[in-house]
Amino acid sequence: MLCAKSTLSPRCSSCREDPPMNPSRPPTDIHALPVELLTWIFELGSAFDYPYTKSPFLLKPDQAFIYLPSHNFQVVAHVCRHWRAVALRTQHLWTTLHIREEIHIERAEEYISRCSASIYTFDILIDTVAVEDHIPGITLYSHELERIFKLLLPVVHRWRTFHLKVRDQECKLVARKYLTSCGPGPKLETLQLYHFEDFRSSDGLYRATYKPPVTIFNNALPCLKNVSLIGVNLPWKESLYLTKLHHLELALHLDSVRPPYRWWDRMLRGSPNLGSLSLHYSGPKKQDGSSELSWFSIDKKISLPKLHELSFTDLDPDFLCRLLERLQLPSLKRLMLDLREQDFTPFIDFLTSPPEHPHPASISATLPPPTQHLSSELPVQYIGRLETLIIRGLDCGLTNWAALLRTTQSLRALDVAFAKTSPDFWKLFTHEGDAHVELNRCNSAKGRRNPALLPHLEVFTLSGVSGKDILSALCYRFRCLSQSVRRSEKWIVRWSDRRRRQDPELDALVDKGYWTPTGKDATVKVFIDTFDYTEDIEGADDETPSTSDEEEDEK
The missing domain is CATH 3.30.160 (Double Stranded RNA Binding Domain)
Incomplete structure (x- = not known):
């Protein structure tokens, strides 16, 4: 459809100016396209490599933000006068406000001026640095963050996604100041707040956590569907908007700032359409014997009928067992585990043990009386229906690793970082050493004769x-x-x-x-x-x- 000269590079001299018109011969190249069709092409191009395809959250607790080339698609406005005129009228091109350097602030200001129609909403990302990494004139710190908020607050009613990363207390204070006074976010669908810093000392940790959490957006976020809180906590009791969620990610929370179980229960039970749940050293607060922090009994299970993706990183095995036995996950298809530096044999045993088998003695003291199998939906059942299993790290016994693979016989995709597991785990795939003994033991226990792992992979x-x-x-x-x-x-x-x-x-x-x-x-x-x-x-x-x-x- 596009001619060879129709490159997006501004170096194309033949496309910088309008083409010469020959009245005896109608144009046959891209300049012959109707404006409506060219506008549609621009909109498709700006959506190429759409960053929200795999996840609604752009920031990850374990990696830097990945900048996609499609974020610069607005360069089409510099190809020629005709393209520029069409691009400036294509307001969809100017809705992505990713601000990672100081020069991006002026760019965001220009984008907002070009996207004036109230029907268009903004996708916003702000990526600041710690003071020791700040380069004046280039990176973003507290002064630049002040400028950004003053620019964005007049259009807060048009925010669709908001991702904010801060790395120290100065930027955190600026964020608290503006998010507590910005007013409602009537169209906000995705909220991601990321705060992580090197506290360096116990005093630094105290200063970062002693202040109570604040109310944001006037507690008025009627369209909120996706929430990611990395190192950030909220006033859980007052945050009634934390329901009707589709995706929830909680990461890097000390136990002292995690939600008590009653608010955790309200959050999940009020989100029947929840599709993914990710916990990275986070989750509900542990029990301490007080009624305020007590967990509900396991017969009050939380049903999440649409949850298809579950992710656990850096959590204790007994905590995971207690958490999962209170959930019903009939649609679970994808499980990611990054569980290292402890022996997770009890947890894997919990996932793969049939109902008639008791829990391991190592966790029996932490679990309630044996009513955990009263539900029709047991861990071994929904684990058996998994289609994708991702292992970023796992410490457990070889027998349990074999049982996990045997339980997940319906897997269509397996992703394992074997360098972060036991050296013996790989041997199950080659039938070497003691691995075949464990494999045959699993086969015999389940009455199987076919020794092949994962036949549907x-x-x-x-x-x-x-x-x-x-x-x-x-x-x-x-x-x-x-x-x-x-x-x-x-x-x-x-x-x-x-x-x-x-x-x-x-x-x-x-x-x-x-x-x-x-x-x-x-x-x-x-x-x-x-x-x-x-x-x-x-x-x-x-x-x-x-x-x-x-x-x-x-x-």
Whole structure:
């Protein structure tokens, strides 16, 4: 549809000016397109690489914000006079206000002036830095944050998404000042507040947490659907808008600032359409014997009929057991676990034990009397219906790892960072060492004869495994799978061109894929795809907040 000269680059000299008109021959290139069609193309282009496709939250507690090229699509306004005129009238182009540097403040001001129609709403992201990282004239700190809020508050009634990241107390105080006085947010659908800093001392931690949480947006957020609070807490009792949610993420909360269970119960029970729940060192406050903090009995389960995605990071095993036994999750399809530095054998056992089996002795003292299986929906049942399992880290026994894989036989996608698990976990896929003993034990317990793991698997994403071991697993897997369930699969491995020649077997798999004979001169191909990231698989991300000594004491 677009001619070769219709590049988005302003260097295209032939497109900077309007094309010469030949009255005897109608134009046939892009300049012949009706304005309505060109406007539609601009709107489609601005939505390319839509940042909310996978999640409504742009900021992650364990990684830096990823800037997408599509955020600069407004460059179409600089191609030629005709395009500029159309672009300036296409108000949808000017609704993304991502402010990460000081120069972005003036850009946001210009965008707001170009998007004057009240029917259009704004997607806002503000990414500030700590004072030691602040570069005047470039990065954002408290003074720049003041300017940003003064610019945005007049259109607060048109905010659709609002993401704010602060890294120290000065910026936090500015945010509190304006969010408590900005008035209602009648169209706000997504709210993400991120505060994490290096407290450096117990005094710093005290100054960051001693002030009580404040009321924001006048407690008037009638359209709110998605909430992410990372290191930020709210006055839970008064925040009645924390219901009717579709996505909820709570991260990096000391137990002292977490919601008591009664408000946790209100939040979830009042959100029957909740689709995803993510807890990263957060959740309801632990019991301390007082009636104010007591948890409801397990027969008062919270039903979340539409919750399909669940994520747990850095939580205690007994806490997870107590939490899950109070939930009913009949539609759960995706589970992400990042559980390290403790033995999570009791939790995995809780997930995979059939009803007639008691809970492990290690957690029996923390659980109520054995009425946990009165519900028709048990952990082992909804875990058995999972379609996607993601393991970012897991410490548990080999027997429990085998039981988890055997329980999740319906999996279509498995993603495991094997460098952050036990070295023996990978051996289940190659039938080496003691792993086959545990595998056969699981098979015998469940009356299965087919030793193949995950017969319905379609995509296997893995890292921390050598090419030689991957090849061994491929050979073993397709030898075990019966003829009736053999199909093409995709294995996605961590690799990039800069890693070439470090692992010749892996290089060969990436270049050629894997073919295996199936009999009668037929073969099945395993597609080998790749992914890569800059952080060391053995360590944490550069942006991963480290837990302070004071936080460890809270745990």
